[in-house]
Amino acid sequence: MEMFHHGPAGNILIGVVGKPSVGKSSFLNAATEAQAKVGSYPFTTITPNRAVGYYQLPCQCARFGLSHLCSPRYGSCENGIRRIPINLLDIAGLVPGASEGKVTYALISRPQSNFDRDVGMLFLMTCDMPKGDSTEGYDPSVDVAWFFDELHSWVCFFPPPSTRNLSFPQIFNNLWKKWPALVRKHLHAKTSPVQALLSQLSGYGARPVHIQRTLDALGSFELGTWDEGGVRRFVTTFLKTRFPIILVLNKIDTPRADQNMAKICAMYPDAQYVPVSAAAERFLRNLHKAGVIHYLEGSDHYVTAEDDREGRYSLKPLDERTRRRLLNIQDLMLFRYGSTGVQAAIQRAVETQRVLPVWLVKNVHNFTDGSGSPNPFRDVILVPEGSTVRDVAYSVSHDMGEGLQYAEGPDGRRMAEDEVITLQNNIFKFIWVPPVRAAPTGTGSPDGATATSTTPDAPHD
Numbered sequence: 228m229e230m231f232h233h234g235p236a237g238n239i240l241i242g243v244v245g246k247p248s249v250g251k252s253s254f255l256n257a258a259t260e261a262q263a264k265v266g267s268y269p270f271t272t273i274t275p276n277r278a279v280g281y282y283q284l285p286c287q288c289a290r291f292g293l294s295h296l297c298s299p300r301y302g303s304c305e306n307g308i309r310r311i312p313i314n315l316l317d318i319a320g321l322v323p324g325a326s327e328g329k330v331t332y333a334l335i336s337r338p339q340s341n342f343d344r345d346v347g348m349l350f351l352m353t354c355d356m357p358k359g360d361s362t363e364g365y366d367p368s369v370d371v372a373w374f375f376d377e378l379h380s381w382v383c384f385f386p387p388p389s390t391r392n393l394s395f396p397q398i399f400n401n402l403w404k405k406w407p408a409l410v411r412k413h414l415h416a417k418t419s420p421v422q423a424l425l426s427q428l429s430g431y432g433a434r435p436v437h438i439q440r441t442l443d444a445l446g447s448f449e450l451g452t453w454d455e456g457g458v459r460r461f462v463t464t465f466l467k468t469r470f471p472i473i474l475v476l477n478k479i480d481t482p483r484a485d486q487n488m489a490k491i492c493a494m495y496p497d498a499q500y501v502p503v504s505a506a507a508e509r510f511l512r513n514l515h516k517a518g519v520i521h522y523l524e525g526s527d528h529y530v531t532a533e534d535d536r537e538g539r540y541s542l543k544p545l546d547e548r549t550r551r552r553l554l555n556i557q558d559l560m561l562f563r564y565g566s567t568g569v570q571a572a573i574q575r576a577v578e579t580q581r582v583l584p585v586w587l588v589k590n591v592h593n594f595t596d597g598s599g600s601p602n603p604f605r606d607v608i609l610v611p612e613g614s615t616v617r618d619v620a621y622s623v624s625h626d627m628g629e630g631l632q633y634a635e636g637p638d639g640r641r642m643a644e645d646e647v648i649t650l651q652n653n654i655f656k657f658i659w660v661p662p663v664r665a666a667p668t669g670t671g672s673p674d675g676a677t678a679t680s681t682t683p684d685a686p687h688d
Contacts, residue, residue: 238622239609241280241576243317245351246370250477250505252276254351255317257509257569276317281310282577283525283570287586287604287654291594298602305523311584311607313577347471347576350374353478368491371474371498399462402427406458410451420448424461433469436611440581441465471579474500475572480507480559501575503568507556511567519543520553525570527561529553582609585619586654591637594654610648617644620657629662 243251259278281302288297289307297304302311352367402409405427413423421438428438441464442448447457474495476488479502488502511529515522521530521540531553532542545553560567587606589597596605610619621628634642634655642655 239313239347239577239580239582241313241315241573242348243315243351244348245374245475249351249353251317251351253509254349254475254477254503254505254569254572255315257505257512257567258573259315278315278317279312280315280573281524282313282573282609284309284311284584287594291603293594293603296602297604298600299607300596300605308523309584309607311609313573315573347473347579349473349475349572349576351475351477353476366490367476367487368494371491371495398428398431398465399459402462403455403458406453413450420450423450428465431469433465436581436613437465437469441468444468471576472499473572473575473579474498475568476500476502477505478503479564479568480504480556499575499579501568501572502564503572504556504560505567505569507560508567508569510552510556514549514553517543519545519549525566525574527565529561577609581612583612583614583648583650583653584608585610585614585648587619587623588654588656591635591639591654591656594637614648615644616642616646616648616655619648620644620659623657626661627657627659630659632658632660634658 243255245251255276255278259280286294286297286304286307286309288294288304294304294307299309302309304310350371352370409423409427412418413420420442421435424438424442425433425435441461444464445460447453453461474491476484476491478484479488484502488500491498491500508524511520511522512524514520515529518540519531519542521535521542530540530542532544535542556567565571584607586594586604587608588594588604593601594603595601608619608622610622614622616634617628617631620631620634631644633644634646634657636642636652636655642652646652
């Protein structure tokens with residue numbers, strides 16, 4: 228099993244959660260080619276499975292006609308589609324009462340390192356396999372309601388699970404208790420609403436961007452006018468912003484799945500959901516790996532030897548049984564939903580984090596990394612929307628952020644350190660000087676000179 232990746236999207240964590248035996252480990256295996264243990268009995272997964280999946284986006288190499296040269300430092304690029312590694316965590320099956328500390332989980336139940344990450348959650352459910360036993364007429368909408376209630380209790384308590392009890396107030400109770408004092412201080416000191424609220428929510432891993440998104444969603448910024456209902460709405464919206472959730476409807480190619488999906492959509496019209504067949508995705512990937520078909524994850528089609536008339540992929544012939552299975556997947560998933568849904572779920576989970584790609588180069592004319600390699604656009608990182616040039620420099624290295632002078636784009640324009648990154652200005656190189664640090668006693672150059680450089684290091688872990 229792969230450990231966490233700390234490359235271009237190492238700050239993003241996608242947690243795969245759900246009740247026991249709904250296919251979480253199967254989903255992880257299909258999404259990452261991992262080898263997580265699977266089984267049709269509760270708690271097949273005891274400790275979290277960690278793996279690396281891939282977020283897809285158009286590569287700049289296609290825009291500049293350089294696809295034939297593209298060879299990324301991390302991930303891969305095929306036909307102008309870049310695959311950026313991101314971290315996934317498969318959590319042990321949730322059970323009722325998890326928020327009361329009956330079971331310990333690694334994603335939210337406390338490690339501060341996870342609070343500091345941008346966390347997206349994929350909640351898996353299935354229509355016919357609760358607790359490892361096939362159940363006719365099972366209603367997954369009940370699981371959705373249970374999960375939202377459990378999650379609210381789970382993250383609303385700040386102390387560790389072993390010490391949770393009624394003496395520890397929930398987010399709302401804690402905020403409402405301090406509300407009069409918070410508003411007075413906010414008005415007296417003339418602080419921004421974001422600053423005022425952040426002081427009370429930083430313990431939940433909240434950053435200014437989370438508070439700002441919450442206020443934008445509410446459309447209300449006058450804290451002094453909020454009553455109890457207003458504070459409750461803020462807390463509810465904050466939780467959705469801080470811990471965005473995608474409902475993954477696994478085994479959507481089974482009987483009654485359409486009926487169950489329609490019911491869930493009617494009950495939760497504002498929820499984000501993705502119909503998925505993890506088994507179909509794993510089957511397609513295995514055939515691709517075996518050289519029987521050519522398949523790119525998330526695609527709505529595959530290529531067989533019969534389709535590959537030019538012999539581009541050197542594929543093996545299909546046997547009749549495999550052909551029938553492929554046609555079944557094609558009818559039930561690819562034609563109906565446009566894909567198996569596995570990659571779509573990952574895409575949606577990453578997009579809830581509202582990130583932008585930044586393409587870092589050392590040569591703004593041929594887009595190479597300065598190593599002598601002819602390969603363009605070797606380095607791309609994902610940064611939060613609203614990031615500035617200096618924010619990006621700090622995300623590469625602390626020294627680069629400290630010593631940043633300016634950035635330069637392909638048009639030769641100098642970009643100021645406070646320029647906000649968008650999709651129109653996200654290709655550039657850094658010009659920076661390593662910060663000067665006092666040398667230890669008895670060391671340093673004979674003449675006391677300090678070396679500087681305007682050539683940045685390549686983006687690194």
